[in-house]
Amino acid sequence: MTGNQTPQITPKASFKQYCRQESETAKLAKAFAVSLEQWISQNPHAHLNISLEGDLGAGKTTFARYLIQGMGHEGRVKSPTYTLCEPYPIQKNHLSFTAHHFDLYRMRDPLEWQEAGFAEHFDVPGLCLIEWPEKAEGTLPPFDIQIQLQAGADENERSITINALSEAGKTAIDSIDIN
Ligand SMILES: Nc1ncnc2c1ncn2[C@@H]1O[C@H](COP(=O)(O)OP(=O)(O)OP(=O)(O)O)[C@@H](O)[C@H]1O
Numbered sequence: 001m002t003g004n005q006t007p008q009i010t011p012k013a014s015f016k017q018y019c020r021q022e023s024e025t026a027k028l029a030k031a032f033a034v035s036l037e038q039w040i041s042q043n044p045h046a047h048l049n050i051s052l053e054g055d056l057g058a059g060k061t062t063f064a065r066y067l068i069q070g071m072g073h074e075g076r077v078k079s080p081t082y083t084l085c086e087p088y089p090i091q092k093n094h095l096s097f098t099a100h101h102f103d104l105y106r107m108r109d110p111l112e113w114q115e116a117g118f119a120e121h122f123d124v125p126g127l128c129l130i131e132w133p134e135k136a137e138g139t140l141p142p143f144d145i146q147i148q149l150q151a152g153a154d155e156n157e158r159s160i161t162i163n164a165l166s167e168a169g170k171t172a173i174d175s176i177d178i179n
């Protein structure tokens with residue numbers, strides 16, 4: 001991880017899981033979705049910023065896809081590689097919120113996300129999931145949660161760490177239960 005968007009800090013809480021295959025990544029993302037939903041139900045007007053970090057092909061989009069679907073989105077989750085941002089309005093039980101999924105890899109300028117009018121997405125109830133936050137060179141609002149994905153020994157193995165960086169993030173990851 002490079003850049004100053006996610007400086008080396010001590011997380012307030014952490015959850016680490018070794019996923020031996022994609023189905024285990026799916027299971028973790030869905031467990032995370034359940035925990036986030038619980039937080040959103042208690043904080044229906046609040047917003048969480050979540051970074052997805054890892055090398056090309058680490059599984060950031062794959063994790064985001066299972067997470068967004070785990071929260072109740074029933075359609076496709078496209079990679080936002082070319083559009084930079086894809087919105088997913090979710091209505092579930094009494095909850096109504098939006099997950100904005102970003103991939104900033106192709107930004108030519110660190111402020112392109114602002115020029116594209118995306119700043120308002122950081123205020124709406126719900127969450128922003130951001131791949132390649134380092135491309136914005138520290139211009140994004142602070143993160144509540146950092147997800148790090150790392151390749152393992154086998155091509156389908158990933159080590160996934162979920163770090164809470166704020167008090168809100170800490171509560172939001174608190175009830176992750178993969179059993
Ligand atoms: N355990 C696993 N967890 C996640 N993805 C896995 C796993 N095993 C295999 N894969 C595969 O790895 C690939 C990950 O690609 P993905 O597009 O999610 O990566 P990415 O980190 O978003 O890359 P990029 O930086 O290009 O956006 C997918 O083809 C997925 O099926």
Ligand SMILES: [Mg+2]
Binds near residue numbers: 060131
């Ligand atoms: Mg991706």
